[in-house]
Amino acid sequence: xxxxxxxxxxxxxxxxxxxxxxHKPEIAILLGLGGGILVVLLFVEQLQGIIQSITQIAGxxxxxxxxxxxxxxxxxLLRIIGxxxxxxxxxxxxxxxxxxxxxxxxxxxxxxxxxxxxxxxxNNLIDVIISVLP
Numbered sequence: 001x002x003x004x005x006x007x008x009x010x011x012x013x014x015x016x017x018x019x020x021x022x023h024k025p026e027i028a029i030l031l032g033l034g035g036g037i038l039v040v041l042l043f044v045e046q047l048q049g050i051i052q053s054i055t056q057i058a059g060x061x062x063x064x065x066x067x068x069x070x071x072x073x074x075x076x077l078l079r080i081i082g083x084x085x086x087x088x089x090x091x092x093x094x095x096x097x098x099x100x101x102x103x104x105x106x107x108x109x110x111x112x113x114x115x116x117x118x119x120x121x122x123n124n125l126i127d128v129i130i131s132v133l134p
Contacts, residue, residue, distance in 0.1 A: 006042050009035060017096075029097045036093065051078070073124065076117045083113050 013035025021028035058074045087110025094103035 006039055009039055009042065013038075032096050033093060036089065040089070054078070073121055076121060080114050080117050083110055083117070086110075 013031060017028045017032045017035075020031060054077075055074075087106060091103040091106045091110075094100070094106055
């Protein structure tokens with residue numbers, strides 16, 4: 001998708017939100033949410049290409065499913081990336097709605113979930129390092 005279309009949707013949504021917000025703040029929040037979802041939908045196809053590329057890299061490097069937890073590691077990496085993006089998106093929506101406290105809580109929850117998913121990867125990395133050391 002052309003970046004100009006995405007930028008156009010974002011700018012139009014921003015102007016609409018700014019025009020509606022003083023009169024109907026609840027409608028402005030919905031407009032912002034709808035515009036954000038539309039922007040995400042405009043680049044979903046590129047995400048599929050990225051996932052395919054990561055899958056090929058994982059297969060070539062052996063983390064894609066070597067029978068020793070590689071598939072789990074690859075799945076965890078994809079989930080970590082997804083959680084990061086979704087957390088950012090949700091936190092920005094909360095922030096735009098004027099709820100900074102909720103935005104910070106969503107961000108904290110995302111960080112905790114990412115850490116939980118990353119711990120097995122960190123443990124595997126430490127095991128590899130220990131096995132290489134003399």
